[in-house]
Amino acid sequence: MFSEIYKGFPNEPILVKDSNLFSEAIKKWNLDYFMGLKNTKVSLSDNEGELNETLEIEDYIKLLIDNDLNSYKKYAAGWRFFESYPDMLKDFQEPIITKQDKLQNIPENLFKPLLWLFIGPDGSGTNLHYDTLMTHAWLAVISGKKRVALHPPENFEGIFELKRTQASEVLARRHSINSWKYFDIEPGEILCIPSGWWHEVLNEGITIGLSRNFTTSDISERVTQTAIDLGMLSILPWLSNKTQTGDNFYKYRTHPKLILSSLDNNITELSLPFGTHKLKVNSNLIKLLEDIDLNRNATASYIKEIIGEKTFDTLVKYYFLIPGEHIHLLNNGMCNLNNNPAGISLNISDIDQLKTDDVVLFHAPLVTGENSGISVARGGAWVRKVLNQSLAHPLGRNHKSGVLIDLDFGDQLHVDKLNLFDIGDVTFDFLTDTVDVLGNRVSSICQKITSQGCRPIILGGDHTLAYYTIKGMAEKYPNLGILHFDAHTDLYTLGNSSDTQLNHANVMHWVKNLQHVKKIWQIGIRDFYHQSMEGLFQSTSEVIERLPAYEAEIHGYDRLLEQLDSSIPWFISFDVDVLGFVDQPETSTPVLGGLSYYKLLDCLDKIFKKYFIVGIEFVEIGGGEVSAHGPAAISSRLISRFLFNLRKTSNSNQNVFVKQ
Structure with a gap:
């Protein structure tokens, strides 16, 4: 060779x-x-x-x-x-x-x-x-x-x-x-x-x-499968050996929901119902796109020869052209923008315009089941709502931005320096999409965000989400640690066929088996339950360390802060049932006890300052009305400290604002 x-x-x-x-x-x-x-x-x-x-x-x-x-x-x-x-x-x-x-x-x-x-x-x-x-x-x-x-x-x-x-x-x-x-x-x-x-x-x-x-x-083929596992769907057409040209195997077609709007002088505007980008093209390109759809065998190489590489790349970037095999992933787009974003609203196609350490927030309504009739699919929307209210200008949107004040920590940050972008809600059709389809969208989005050097904040959804978010970070972070805040270990095993099906109760089995995950710290766990031993054996895992809620509340977080490895990056997976005094319907599986707010806030603030935190997800938030002391409010507050620690802040302890 x-x-x-x-x-x-x-x-x-x-x-x-x-x-x-x-x-x-x-x-x-x-x-x-x-x-x-x-x-x-x-x-x-x-x-x-x-x-x-x-x-x-x-x-x-x-x-x-x-x-x-x-x-x-x-x-x-x-x-x-x-x-x-x-x-x-x-x-x-x-x-x-x-x-x-x-x-x-x-x-x-x-x-x-x-x-x-x-x-x-x-x-x-x-x-x-x-x-x-x-x-x-x-x-x-x-x-x-x-x-x-x-x-x-x-x-x-x-x-x-x-x-x-x-x-x-x-x-x-x-x-x-x-x-x-x-x-x-x-x-x-x-x-x-x-x-x-x-x-x-x-x-x-x-x-x-x-x-x-x-x-x-x-x-x-090995690289192709790895790319699929990492959610890097956009590069697959160039990897396979399945076609004579060797650079792709996908057959492209125009998006089934592509809107063509005729303008003057033989110009047509391309758009999608879920996108914000519009592209003006001439009638010749429209004819070529029609031929591509009729062909049904149009590979990337073939299309590039007809319309040019730059035009092809632009059409793919904004989903006007998509691989036919991925219609189930892209039919409704990847994300829908939210009318009330937390931060600056951004189309997912424009992530490549962001800078290192910009923060990208999105909501993923992924669930694998409901507990006690409590749905957590849309709970993340409450976090966005609270965060939006905290960031909003008190006089309305049409006023010059001011500063954000954190009275607990005595610091302030100019709003223009926040660099928080909201790409909206991950598309999910409850009638046709499977959990794995939604999950792979999440993986692809996380891969896109982290490859740009940005840091994702993901709002769930149930804890199954963790597998897909963490999987999507493998390319950027081949050695990754997980800070898992939860009342439960999410390592539950029954010894029957349900153990082979990914869900929010066993997700950490799946996460610990991801090759790029080197350590999992489980913090705040406190569940008490009967474990079946039928068809099972007991073992230990070098990957997992634990700081139970009892130790955290009675003795503090010192052991975690002393033993946490500073040589690897960390992703925080935060299940809100880790918090104390949280009950239904604000979460679906509450457990007696829990972590107190200020001790937790202090611990996380120290972690944000000392360790490289690549992103955070908040999951298992119920659909109950937002309360001042509830999980949505606390999640929003933790996000604020994450943002403040990423940016250069100034001291605000002695500041008083008076009219000029």
Whole structure:
């Protein structure tokens, strides 16, 4: 499949020596070169790969040169340099093994290229992992040295820490041990890493490296299935081997609810009943779209040849053209805008216009059943209502925005700095859509939000939602922790066929089995129940830690705050029945006791300040009328603290506002 110098790949990793593909970059890309890239910021991470700081590259290089990073090992990893400096692409050639890469055919508005530059001090690197989407990868060194330990594909669940120890041992001994392979990569050399191979990388000396993830026909079905599991539906047409062209297998058609409005001068306006975007096109394009529908075999390649790649990408982005196989997902759109948004109303198609750390809120009415006749499908709407009321200008919408005051914490934030966007309610037809259809929409939306570097706030819905929201974050966060606030463990097992059906009572079984979930802290649990043992056995899980409600209320949250791993990002899954004094109909399954408001608020505020929280979901909110002390009000308040801790606030303790 590949040339002789890559013999053995992709069955095993290979090291290619004496390559001249990077000779120009080796001559040019030194520290002085990067010092000259003014007004360019890079994100820095620790050895676990978790982002924790952003610096101007000039300042970062100065720290490298001054040797001030040794105690921190901060690593400029995963920099997409070509977005700001496309001419740098001329300084190297890519290995021939990427010639068939399917990922490079995907439009950048749908999928950002997986080409990365790495700059780091001695001792920096990346922790044990396999590459995103189960792709192949090549890794080259421009200067310095990389030491790499690799292990063949294997399920490391329950033994991950043991494998990390083994990887460290291989790196320390500098040679292969048993199933582990060891490589040194010197400048100009290329290590080719096959799909699914675990690897840990350590830099020796100040090191500059370059890497690309790529997909070829031998793994395209594996990558396709991984993309489906992650909710990345928009890139599937470019991944499969099922057509002669090799770049897609979906047959596209116009959206069945597409509205054509004739204007003057042979111009037609395209729109959808659930969308805000309108597109004016000429009569020639309308005729071509009609031909596409008549064809019924129009693949992406075929359509691009007819109407052009840019036009095709635009029509797909706004759902005017959709894959026929995904009509069930896209027939009614992904989200419907809400008339009373919390924050700035935003069409889901425009998420790609947002910036890193912008917050995106949406409501997902997912339920797998009702308890005691209490529906939680629309409970999230109450949270939005309370949050909207808190954020609203006291004199109405047509007035200049002011500041938000938090009297509990003595700080204030200008409304214009909030950067909270509301994309509305996830589309769900209760008559035709299944839970899995809605869930996959949620996964796709979460993937879209997190891939942009934004942070989602999801309003449920029941707790089944957690599986789909967390699944959708796997690409962006391959090592993720879950803070699960709940009265129940949601690990209930009966020993019968119901255990194989995802629902709100067993969802954490499904979550803990997601490969990117490394730890689950269950906080506030306090249920008391009879567990069946028929057909079951008892085991332990290294993934799960617990802080029961009794401990939290009597002894505090110190154990959680002391043991919480700061090296990985965390997602908060918050079931409102964890709260004290919450009863029906404000939640469906209340339990005696619970967490008190101010202790919980203090704990979460400390977590927001110290840890990287990638998003939050609030679930199991009943449809009862909103009360000042109820779960919707508390959820809204917790969202406010999340937002305040993301932004730069000022002190408001002594402030008094008087008329000029």
